[in-house]
Amino acid sequence: MRSRIVYGVLGVVIFVLGGITTQHTTAQSANNQAGPSTLYAGTFTYQGELVSNGTAINSVCDFQFSLYSVASGGTQLGSTQTALNVNVQKGRFSVELDAGLNGPFGEAFTGGDRWLGIAVRCPAGTGSYTTLNPRQKITAAPYALSLKPGAVVRSAEPVNSIFTASNLGTSGNGLVGYGATSGVYGEGTSQSNETYGVYGTTGSSSTAASAVYGRNNGTGYGVYGLSSGYDGVFGESTRVSGNGVHGVANNGESAYGVWGQSTNGRGVVGNSTAGTGVSGFSNSSSGVTGSSSSGSGVTGSTSSGSGLFGFSTSGNGVYGYSSNNYGVNGVSGVEVGVQGSGPNGGVRGFSTDNTGVWGQSENGSGIIGVSGGNYPSIWGFTGSSNPAVKGQQNGSGTGSGVEGIAISGNGIVGSSQSGYAGMFYGSVNVTGAINAAVKNFRIDHPLDPANQYLQHASVESDAMKTIYDGVAVLDSDGKAVVNLPDWFESLNGDFRYQLTALNAPGPGLYIAAEIKQNQFTIAGGSAGSKVSWQVTGIRHDPYAVANPLQVELTKPLTEQGTYLAPEGYGHAAAKGVDARYRSAIKNPPSIPSIDVPTAPAQELEQELQRKLERR
Template identity: 35%
Template sequence: MALIALCGAVSAPAAAQVSVGTGFSYQGFLRLEGDLVNGATDLRFRLFDSDVGGSQVSASVDIHDHPVANGVFTAYLDFGASPWNGHARWLDIQVRPGDAVGAYHQLTPRQLITAAPLALYALNAASLWEQVGSGIANANNGFVGINRSNPIDATEYFGVQIPATGSNFGGMYVRATSSDARPYYGYSTNTRTALTYLNGANGDWRVRVGTSDRLTISDAGNVGIGTTNPQSILHVQGNGGALGLWGSGAAPGVVPMLHFRNGLTFNDWVLRHEESSFHIATETSGNEKLTITDFGRVGIGTNAPNAKLHVINATAETVIHAATTGLGPAGVFNIASTSNANAALSATTIGPGPAIIGDTGADGSNDYIPGVAGITTGNNGIGVFGYTTGVGGAAVGVLGRTDGQGWAGFFEGNVGVAGTMAANTKQFVIDHPAKPAEAYLVHGCVESDDYRNLYDGVVTLDGEGRAVVDLPPWFEVLNADFRYQLTAVGAAMPGLHVANEIKQARFTIAGGAPGARVSWQVTGRRIDPAATAARFDVVRPKTPAERGRYLNPELYDRPESERLLRSGPPRREPTAGR
């Protein structure tokens, strides 16, 4: 028996929606000693990895009593998937008569299995697909597409195009057969892994980085970042030193914000970060309630704080209320740098209420219980600083007031005033020199309708009854419009007079008794720049806002509501022991 002719192996045609499988059809032509073979014939097919010798790569396929007509036979062969790994294969054929039970007759040569058209579609000449265990792998370094052949860009290696139209869905599912399974789609580099998966047990969708779940969307719609059990629509939980929430604008000028809405009629709340400041507001723009700048300044009621804490109040409410039930201070504002000239606390109000209230609210035997204390340790520091830009009579930088016998303001030490000091009355009060432990000595001040300086002294007349009185060299720079008074000491001197008025800081007395003593007094009106710049009208009309109000309404039997300086802390009603 001799094998005369062979047709190429061809994969079996696939029916619509049916898997192709691993079998294929093989057709051959047999002659026996020149005659065509007819009748039943036993066929044995084997696969080898070489045309001569080599190794058999699969189990044999034996077909018994296979019909052969006029030398032609067609056999369906299925060696399974394992032999087809992209390497060349040769078909070895043995035959014997169908009614024989002896050995098979070996046909030569072995036939090279060539790729059929369907096989070329699945496994091309470049051997891009190969079997690895029970799976297949693609060694292609380029793009792999399903229903399309071109990548969207050079970075795409796998793509799917769906034939969906309109707004219809289309895509891909990773499906598990168990209801509690966790199907996932993963990502991996040489050192890191990440994946997204569905927790079939509870319906959560999660993002896992490495071995930790970082993002969770629950079956109820809650989103958890840093937690796998979100308790609200957005639940952010920082881990260790990690930030809880981070917002960033997509481009320069884009303001990142976090918007809160309660679903009722109340104002929305917005957290907003601009170029150099962070804001908490009740609307998307404006109406800031709290501002923190990149310089660490905090503004309440202002979006441009110019101090570490800058509070502005436009209502009658108290700006700052600090209270403590313990033994420590309710608040401490301290400047520790000797070169820092800024205020440690700045409080401003444009309403009728006070910016700061200092009130101890306590009685006792302590010498001092300050409501507000300003302390500085710097050589040029300022413990308390008051400042006003107002021009009205009620504009006050610092206001002190008392309801009783206490002091509205009390200074221990030197006091300097660079400007005009106005008062109803002026006194000096000292411990009485004769009985300092029992009484004070009180004197009033001499008043005038202008700024005046008074100088006096006692001079002894010469043998001609004359004397020259020398004054300081700056006397005429400081004073003008001089007034003189001479008083004879010991006896009357009817001719006593000023012979020469002040010139070059001296004047001359004459007409007295030789060797007698004279008491003199000179008064001058100040003409220095400070006094000239602060000239005043002796009678000054009250402004329209001041009319009907009084510095001391109680002296004119007027109510307290007509007091001129009404700003500052509200008056306290007298209580027992105060």
């Protein structure tokens, strides 16, 4: 019976703010038009008025909804949606339809016109469905028109975010974009410093929540910012351990987590009130790479943390290159100016004219190197007459030019195959023992000081022996009292004496009184004659008593089987106790070379231009 009733419907499609889930949108400029993109809506509400022969229906009815791209005929898009037990009062009803990606309509909303086909049966659950005519055209809300494919979004104020039904929480994304060129493209035309091309903010405390997140799988950039007056990209984090700007790259040596370039200012500037201004992490290349033709390749400054911090699992934590200034420049008021960690070099700086890496601290250490493997903490190479490592004290304090401290090893080790292992221009002070195979004395040769040295060997003994001598004149009784320094007996003991008459024989000379109260007496000579005397003693001062000379001692386990002079005992030089130091000179650790382009700044600009052209 119902099938013979003529139904009519007046329908309205209502899009509810927050009810549209935009999962894939494209924002484009007029110069970058693209074809229609699929717009994935979440749900929308359809309201209508149902009448039968001019009379409004009051009942519970079932509805079927089908989607078409034409007003009549054509092929149905997706599948039919059914709404059961819909309450119809005075002809009016309201139905919520699913337009999601995985819903019955599928990927039907691509920007073209759409019509809704409706069938109804009343009362619900009985009889067959009656198709209503004509189909109802789905129209967009006025503000939604600005989001059609190819449209340009413009606003006098920064666009804070576009909220969606599934993202009204604090951990979602404000705006998500996908595209063949730019996922999200924003442009601010105002000259005000407060104008942003793209502005993102998040109140989430989650470590995975980003105010702006960009990802690129092609040849472009995850985030690209261009400014003619202020910051191309500005990142700020108020979280205690958050990052102002965080960049990640995992694809090849030419891929950078963060890329910054400037013809006059700074390529990348990072500012954080508590965390890290700029943090770079890389699995294969450099965490942070900087290049400059006149300023600093990378500059970091902080009042409390690390000026620059870089970490890499296989490349360089921080890499800086400058053709005129500093490769890496890090400044910290309290902690570490530059801190880098990496298996091939924590911090590496190169400069063709000045300093590759410069470390300066007002209170702590300018540069600290820490190594837990087979590499030295700080390693210097040079191929010229300049020193590989140099320390200088400028005279404004009491510090040392170079200081070496070791708990169980050697404070300072020097080794050379052709020069001196150690060279000192000035006085040398040693508080402990000096061990050497030969101890020489050398001065300018008195007869040819400009061209020759005069060299003597030191006197050696099996005891800590001291030698004193002099000439005494005998008195009228043929005696002489020799006075020694007041510290003589405090330093020496076990004395030995020698007397030699001068100018005439003295067979009767003898020691009349041995050393007591720092003096001794000579007797048995002729009045007025001269006597040359010599006294030797053995040290018995506190240091000598606490550190007695061991004439024969067993070599340490690490030196057993080696020789100070292996060739003298018929062994090769490899058996020398210093062989490992000589080997280090011949075969230094394999340190990756620094790739220095002929014109680094120009080449970087060309590489950037190529990347821009590929966009």
